[in-house]
Every structure is written in C-alpha cells, then in structure tokens.
Amino acid sequence: MTATLHRCWVYGDDVNTDVIFPGKYTYTITDPAELAAHALEDLDPAFAEQVRPGDVIVAGRNWGCGSSREQAVGALKAAGVPVIIAASFSRIYFRNCINQGLLPVALPTLRDLVRAGDTIQIDRAAGQIVAAGRTFAIPPLSPSVQAILDAGGLIPMLRARFAGERAP
C-alpha cells in the first residue's frame, strides 16, 4: 500500500507565475524557507501561513503562465507541496516542475470535483489518484522524464551522474 493522503488547495484558470512568486523577490530571495514564506502571496495569503508539508495544489487551465521563473515552482516545493494537479500547465512551468522534482499531473476535470480542504489519495506507484469517490489515472511520463523526477530533479540527477563518473 503506497497511497498517501493529501489536503487540497484549489485555484482557478490562468494563474500566472507573478502571483505564485512575485517578481520583486526574484533576485533577492534564494533561501528555501524564505521562498516558501512568499508562495502564492498575491493570490492567496492564507496559503503560506497554513500550508502543511504534503498538501497539494488542484487548479484549472494554464497553471503557471507568464514569466519562466523557476522560483514559482521552487517556492511551492519549499512549502512541502509534492504534486500539482491542473487541467493544463503552461509549457515552461511543466518543465520547471519536472526539473525541480515536483510531479505535475494534468487532469482536466479534478478541479471541478474537489473543494479547498478536501483530502485526496495519491498512489504514485500505482499511478492513481482517488478523489470524490472516483479513481483517476495519473498520465504516465516517459521513462527519461520519470527518471528526472525520481532523482529529485534535473540538477540532483546530474550531480549523481557526475559523481558516478568521478568514482573509481
């Protein structure tokens, strides 16, 4: 049994990276705890105060549009969010999730079925999400992309690879 329980934060369509992590902090904040303190600051100030590790985001279309800033993923990761479920993702945000080791799940309908504070069940090994009494398949990623996630992200994967190359 590998399923885990997760509390949901639910948001709408076209949420852009400026409200996920304000641009005014992009060159001044790098510490994870500080990143987390500003997560979703201009969308939902309650989030940073009340988020608990393991909570997940459930959102509508085009989550993460706008600037390509990676901190818009890093701030949620630092807050302990392991999975983001959205009807669709902006292209660069999706890539930034994979590359920072945070699972993006594109499910067109889930947002309409859950409410903020609901608990859903995620079984990553079985590739399933159980929510509102229904079971959803997590769309599989290609093996090479899954390998990046499993390594914890692109940079940790490379670090392991180069450490291996240096080993005798």
Next chain:
Amino acid sequence: MAGRTFAEKALARAAGLPDARAGDILDVTPDLVFSHDNSAAIRRIFAQTGAPGVRFPDRVAITLDHAVPAPTTRHAENHAAIREWVRAQGIAHFFEVGRGICHQVIGEEGLALPGETILGADSHTTHFGWLGAFGAGVGRSEMAALWATGELWLRVPEAMRITLSGVPAPGVTAKDISLRILGDLRADGGLYRSVEFAGDTLGALSLDARATLPNMMAEFGAKNAYLPPDRAVLDYVDARARRPYTPLYPDDDAEYAVEVALDVAALEPQIALPGSPANVVPLSEVAGQPVQQAFLGTCTNGRLEDLRAAADVLRGRRVRVRLIVIPASAAVFEAAATDGTLAALVAAGAAIGTPGCGPCMGNHLGIPAPDEATISSANRNFRGRMGTPDAPIYLANPWVVAASAAAGQIADPREFLP
C-alpha cells in the same frame, strides 16, 4: 502514413533518430545553446551539478545585451563574472557589450542555420524560426544542464499551421500580422505548439520583417515557430554559415492539430493596449491617445528596415515627444549610420542608444516615469515591464512608433507618408 511536420523532422534530427511523432519525448543534442546577462546565475547552478566543465564549448554562445553598458556596479560585476567564465571554459562564441541582442547577433553570425535546433535561456528563442530552425526557450537549470551534458529532453509539439495570404499595405508590417493573430486567438492560442507558417505572404516579406513573426509567437504560448526558408533566406545564410546545414520542410500531408488562415491585404496597423500583447485593437480605435515617450528597438523591431521606416516618417519633421532608438545590433547600427538613416533620426530629435535590449524590460536607457505612456516596437507590455507598474505600454509597428513620436499621440503613419 501521414507526413511529418517541421517540428517532427527537426527534433528527430536533433535526437539522431530516423523519425519522431508529436508527443514523443526525446533527448536532443542542440546545434547551439545560448544565454545572455543571465549567464552568471546559470554558472552558479552549473556549479551544483559537479560537471567537470562545459561539454561542448564550441556550441555555446553568450551575448552581453540585457543591460549594456553596465548601468550599475552590480551589473558590471555580473558582466565581469561572465567574461571570466567564458575565458575559463573556452566558450567559443562570446559577444561583448555593444555587439547587440542575442537573437539578432546569432543570426548575423551564422550560428543558427536552417534545420538546426537552437535552445536559448530566453523565452523569445522562437525567433530562429525565421531561418527555418527549431528555436525554443528553456529555464536556467536547463541551460546549466545543457552546458554540462550537451543534451536535454524535449517533447515533440503538435503543430498549428497559419497560412497567410496577400501583401500587407504600406505602413502595415509583420508586427501587425503577429498582433492580429494574438488578438484573434489569444495568448494561449499556440500553447505547447509548433506554429508553422505558410502562404504567399511570406515571400513578399523582407528578411528583416520575417524575423518579427516567430519572435512574437513567444507571446502566443508557442514552443517554437517556423517559416519555410526560401532562396532569400538561404542566400543570407550561405554568406555567413560556419558549418554545413540541411534545410527541413514539412511534408505536404503533415498532420496539423489546428489550421488557421489570415488574409493580410486588408489589415490596418494594429495596437496592443497596455497589459497584454494579446489585447489588440486596430490603430483607428486608439489614434489620438497621448504618449510621453516612443521607443524603437528590441529583437522584435530594431533592424535596419525598422529604423528606415522611422526615418521615412520623420525626415523633415521634429519629434514632439522623446524618441529613443536602439539598433538591435552593431551591424544594424553601422548600416544605418552609413546610409543616412541615423542622421535623419537624429536630425528629427531622436536619442540613439547602444545596441542591446535598452528599456525593453525596464533595466535602463529609457525607463518611463509613473503615469507616462510609452509607444514601443517591443513584444511585451505586461504591467511593470518597463520598470514601473504605473506606466502604460502600447505596442505597435515601427512606422506607428515614429508617427506617434512626431504627433505626440498615437498616430497613423499613412498620414505622414508621401
């Protein structure tokens, strides 16, 4: 069997595979990767990988363009760190302060060629579609990984074909075509897609004008954009190319997720209202709106043809509001100095800046005051883009920017032409 789109062919080639289909995820080895003033930050991420050094320094380009010459000590330190890195790693293609904007310079230097895959740590890397290359933007961690390994995973995008017909009227340009597409199909109309242009309009556009189309497609959510390279493009490339290349063209029976057609013959100049490049109206709806500054430049519209358009409007006139002109590259600057274009602009009252991005993203060289409106030839007008959230930005073609500078308000250039 259905044919292949440009994107399917280009990414199969970059992955060393005989074939690829939309949706496939491939490990590609790009022909060139590039970054700019963000290279010092990428270097810090690179250090975390433990890589012994840049894998293919001959495939890496770095330009200093976003804040040049350095406006503050911090910017200067950033540039110094980049120069030091270029020396230490033997990075083959480094372009100093004043050489110009990455997208423009890399084309001029023959470093992006038809059929190639170009990845840049800049969202407007879609630009290279004008050369028939696959150009896509990536994040900073991804550029660090590209430096370290020379390769990166990419998903082959579904394609959208946009067929353009007719020849634009005088004073109407590729910028107006781009803005109309954004206005009609909205800012996520091209999300995840390879936007592949076709149609008889393309051959009627100058090379300078063609670059504007794929550049603007970054505002459309596109992964890349593509124009089929014709003889004119191949001649341009052959005069510069530093390595052999093979152009790629989509098959006649390629499968497109979406097909769109636009007749551009009847188009009038278009304006993007402040806030979004997709917030587009015909010029006639906003003509007369006062502006306090006009800005001509950027990777979208800072080429010789753009400067000449402004000179045509302004010859024998004086600007009523300040006009900032920044050539996209040193080559553009030199050509405009040689043919009398710059003299005409200066005589009309323009202020000329060092080739680079200038005030496009609010670093320096023309930041508006709060409540001052700018009409700009750039590609983005998000709130705060030019440095202060209260300064509205209108986007337009270079003819309109010049006419508006002369009038002190948004003006139709066709009234200024002989």
